[in-house]
Amino acid sequence: MKVRRSFVLALAVTVMLFAAGNVFAQSYPTKPIRIIVPFPAGGATDIFTRLISQKLTENLGQQVLVDNRGGASGIIGTEILVKSAPDGYTLMITATHHAINPSLYKKLPYDTARDLVALTLVATSPNILLAHPSFPANTVQELIAMAKAKPGQLNFASTGIGGSNHLSGEMFKSMAGIDMVHIPYKGAAPAMNDLLGGQVSLMFDTPAAGLPHIRAGKLKALAVTSAKRTAIAPDIPTIAESGVPGYEALSWFAMYGPAKMPKEIVTRINTEVAKVLHLPEIQKRFADLGAEPVGNSPEEFAAYLKSEMAKWAKVVKDCGARLD
Amino acid sequence: MDIFRNLIFGCGVALTPLNLVYCFLGVSLGTLIGVLPGIGPVATIAMLLPITFKLPPIAALIMLAGIYYGAQYGGSTTSILVNLPGEASSVVTCLDGYAMARQGRAGPALGIAAIGSFFAGSVTTLLLALFAPPLAQVAFQFGASEYFSLMSLGLVAAVVLAHGSLLKAISMVLLGLLLGLVGMDVNSGTSRFTFGASELSDGIGFVVVAMGMFGFAEVIRNLESTGTREIFTSRVHGWMPTRADLKASWKPILRGTGIGSLLGILPGGGAILSSFASYTVEKRLAKDPTRFGQGAIEGVAGPESANNAGAQTSFIPLLTLGIPPNAVMALMVGAMTIHGITPGPQVMNQRPELFWGMIASMWVGNLLLVVLNLPLIGIWVRLLTVPYRLLYPAILLFCCIGVYSINNASFDVVLTACFGILGYLCHKLDCEPAPLILGFILGPMMEENLRRAMVFSRGDASVFFLRPISLGMLVAAVSLLFLTIIPAIGRKREEAFKE
Numbered sequence: 001m002k003v004r005r006s007f008v009l010a011l012a013v014t015v016m017l018f019a020a021g022n023v024f025a026q027s028y029p030t031k032p033i034r035i036i037v038p039f040p041a042g043g044a045t046d047i048f049t050r051l052i053s054q055k056l057t058e059n060l061g062q063q064v065l066v067d068n069r070g071g072a073s074g075i076i077g078t079e080i081l082v083k084s085a086p087d088g089y090t091l092m093i094t095a096t097h098h099a100i101n102p103s104l105y106k107k108l109p110y111d112t113a114r115d116l117v118a119l120t121l122v123a124t125s126p127n128i129l130l131a132h133p134s135f136p137a138n139t140v141q142e143l144i145a146m147a148k149a150k151p152g153q154l155n156f157a158s159t160g161i162g163g164s165n166h167l168s169g170e171m172f173k174s175m176a177g178i179d180m181v182h183i184p185y186k187g188a189a190p191a192m193n194d195l196l197g198g199q200v201s202l203m204f205d206t207p208a209a210g211l212p213h214i215r216a217g218k219l220k221a222l223a224v225t226s227a228k229r230t231a232i233a234p235d236i237p238t239i240a241e242s243g244v245p246g247y248e249a250l251s252w253f254a255m256y257g258p259a260k261m262p263k264e265i266v267t268r269i270n271t272e273v274a275k276v277l278h279l280p281e282i283q284k285r286f287a288d289l290g291a292e293p294v295g296n297s298p299e300e301f302a303a304y305l306k307s308e309m310a311k312w313a314k315v316v317k318d319c320g321a322r323l324d
Numbered sequence: 325m326d327i328f329r330n331l332i333f334g335c336g337v338a339l340t341p342l343n344l345v346y347c348f349l350g351v352s353l354g355t356l357i358g359v360l361p362g363i364g365p366v367a368t369i370a371m372l373l374p375i376t377f378k379l380p381p382i383a384a385l386i387m388l389a390g391i392y393y394g395a396q397y398g399g400s401t402t403s404i405l406v407n408l409p410g411e412a413s414s415v416v417t418c419l420d421g422y423a424m425a426r427q428g429r430a431g432p433a434l435g436i437a438a439i440g441s442f443f444a445g446s447v448t449t450l451l452l453a454l455f456a457p458p459l460a461q462v463a464f465q466f467g468a469s470e471y472f473s474l475m476s477l478g479l480v481a482a483v484v485l486a487h488g489s490l491l492k493a494i495s496m497v498l499l500g501l502l503l504g505l506v507g508m509d510v511n512s513g514t515s516r517f518t519f520g521a522s523e524l525s526d527g528i529g530f531v532v533v534a535m536g537m538f539g540f541a542e543v544i545r546n547l548e549s550t551g552t553r554e555i556f557t558s559r560v561h562g563w564m565p566t567r568a569d570l571k572a573s574w575k576p577i578l579r580g581t582g583i584g585s586l587l588g589i590l591p592g593g594g595a596i597l598s599s600f601a602s603y604t605v606e607k608r609l610a611k612d613p614t615r616f617g618q619g620a621i622e623g624v625a626g627p628e629s630a631n632n633a634g635a636q637t638s639f640i641p642l643l644t645l646g647i648p649p650n651a652v653m654a655l656m657v658g659a660m661t662i663h664g665i666t667p668g669p670q671v672m673n674q675r676p677e678l679f680w681g682m683i684a685s686m687w688v689g690n691l692l693l694v695v696l697n698l699p700l701i702g703i704w705v706r707l708l709t710v711p712y713r714l715l716y717p718a719i720l721l722f723c724c725i726g727v728y729s730i731n732n733a734s735f736d737v738v739l740t741a742c743f744g745i746l747g748y749l750c751h752k753l754d755c756e757p758a759p760l761i762l763g764f765i766l767g768p769m770m771e772e773n774l775r776r777a778m779v780f781s782r783g784d785a786s787v788f789f790l791r792p793i794s795l796g797m798l799v800a801a802v803s804l805l806f807l808t809i810i811p812a813i814g815r816k817r818e819e820a821f822k823e
Contacts (some may be wrong), residue, residue: 197463
């Protein structure tokens with residue numbers, strides 16, 4: 001008898017939980033939502049998040065706060081997300097690092113595949129292969145020819161080991177079959193400073209950072225890293241069409257929650273964020289920054305995340321980059 | 325004259341009632357957070373970013389800029405009064421400013437800090453207006469090898485900061501270097517001294533070290549001795565520096581302005597480095613260097629002018645190129661982007677109202693600051709009459725909030741407490757924290773640039789001697805080293821002979 005009673009009790013609790021879940025999803029959100037950005041304020045991820053959170057606040061009738069928890073390539077912020085309650089009140093928007101970290105670090109304090117739920121792909125952005133105006137090569141073909149003639153003499157800057165603009169370069173090296181020396185910097189500003197000063201001749205960087213200098217004639221663009229030409233600068237050819245077929249390296253920004261978040265909440269957040277990303281105003285703001293808003297379904301994004309993780313794992317393995 | 329037309333145009337923007345109000349709000353808030361130890365402009369601007377969404381972009385940027393340079397004014401206040409740097413850039417001000425306060429000269433110390441800051445602010449505003457684009461090019465002359473040589477010069481100079489034993493000063497510099505190495509190495513990605521803690525993988529924050537070694541340590545130190553402070557509060561006079569003070573200060577203010585203007589343009593810690601550099605120069609040039617650390621007004625006037633000059637000129641790379649030379653400027657880039665302005669070389673031509681408006685607002689802001697700060701000195705000085713039992717818990721509380729607010733990390737607060745204990749131990753051992761702090765800032769930058777320069781040259785060390793700027797600085801470093809060491813050796817010999 002005792003067994004049956006506890007079974008009934010368990011059943012009742014389960015039913016109640018389900019009901020509560022449903023009611024919860026309908027009334028969600030009843031308190032402010034926090035979006036963790038695992039990078040310092042002022043960067044690209046932070047700006048995208050702030051643009052979105054502002055609209056979400058208007059649409060949901062609850063404050064959506066941005067919480068900057070920078071450090072360790074986003075690992076510190078991700079760890080905070082993973083440890084928070086999966087109730088939809090703690091979310092995170094982060095960059096490509098998230099998909100690269102598992103292959104770069106010997107160990108992470110969480111399991112990227114298991115401890116997070118993929119909510120939606122927020123935006124993608126190509127990088128531009130930038131060169132100092134004094135650099136002899138004007139196209140990717142010329143660059144490849146130059147690198148082959150003088151192997152190991154070219155340098156390319158990046159904002160740090162394992163970032164998307166470092167690995168864009170490593171992937172380019174291996175696919176084009178050339179050798180260039182990687183020069184990592186502490187963030188984008190000092191790297192851009194050395195590129196503008198001609199101390200280093202090449203760098204992959206975002207359109208937002210590169211285009212103003214290209215337009216001012218201080219830098220030249222050799223190519224973009226996306227598979228198709230980018231809308232913000234359609235005159236710049238892609239690397240894929242310039243002799244490295246199949247090359248594609250995107251920076252992307254996506255939203256996650258802690259694993260075990262109720263399905264209803266996942267759907268609700270996904271719908272709300274997608275709605276914001278399709279607003280003409282947001283589309284324009286993102287486009288101005290050289291990014292393309294996406295807002296796909298959790299399933300689509302989960303599949304994309306998986307493919308990106310596999311792609312970068314191979315690049316990381318090939319170039320031997322390692323962080324610990 | 326184009327420049328006058330531009331400046332008048334800029335004033336037209338800066339002096340609209342709305343912009344004037346936001347400028348005033350910004351500088352007042354800046355002064356406040358400058359005074360509060362630990363709470364710095366980075367955290368404040370980050371917190372205020374969402375509020376600026378609703379403002380017109382120019383008003384928002386004027387306010388945020390005001391917070392930044394306002395903090396440079398306020399930062400000296402607690403350094404002078406309670407040996408607690410309100411801002412990272414006013415660490416050096418503690419050395420002589422606090423000594424002056426102990427002699428009952430807190431008023432003149434605060435006065436000269438405000439006057440120096442105002443002078444530096446006015447000059448650099450003019451510099452910005454006249455020469456912003458060519459000055460921005462200066463930063464391009466600095467590659468990895470130049471930075472390495474500059475840092476070497478700075479490191480030699482660090483020893484000059486101390487006024488006690490040379491051996492202890494060198495040990496403190498080395499300890500600072502080691503602390504600076506904590507975290508992931510930029511060039512190889514290897515973690516050093518992190519003990520597996522991901523909180524340490526980006527290194528130890530400057531504010532953590534500065535607040536711990538100065539702020540926390542000072543509080544612990546004062547718990548030992550009770551009742552000594554009444555002696556110097558009773559002798560506080562007005563804020564007006566004497567004629568002799570002004571005579572001693574005008575040259576340091578000029579030199580500080582020059583040093584700060586130049587270092588502010590370079591990416592990475594311009595304002596902080598500039599105050600250290602100015603102090604070193606003043607101590608070197610002084611007829612009687614032993615006065616430094618004992619309340620020499622030059623040691624307040626120079627660095628305070630330098631840090632404000634550095635704060636202003638760090639806007640040059642931001643406004644002319646869109647490159648942020650420090651964390652605050654990175655936030656300004658974020659603020660501009662959020663307001664739909666793409667930072668870059670075109671801002672000057674496409675948004676002249678923004679460029680010239682901001683420059684004009686800086687001068688207006690500096691004027692507001694000096695008007696605001698001079699009468700406040702009387703009130704700040706009265707802070708000294710607050711009993712220890714109320715003042716110190718409050719200081720500790722603000723320090724903790726400030727340190728926490730930088731990364732929203734409680735780990736940093738615990739770390740600051742550890743540095744507080746280290747700072748106390750150093751005090752007991754007669755080791756001064758200033759050389760440690762300089763070693764801590766310079767060490768990692770020096771290593772990073774040394775290795776980057778060597779990668780560029782593919783292992784050929786001659787780059788440091790073949791590039792003229794780099795060579796010049798290395799020569800200066802070696803000469804300074806000899807100047808510092810030779811008298812010390814001479815003294816040793818004398819002592820040996822005596823025995």
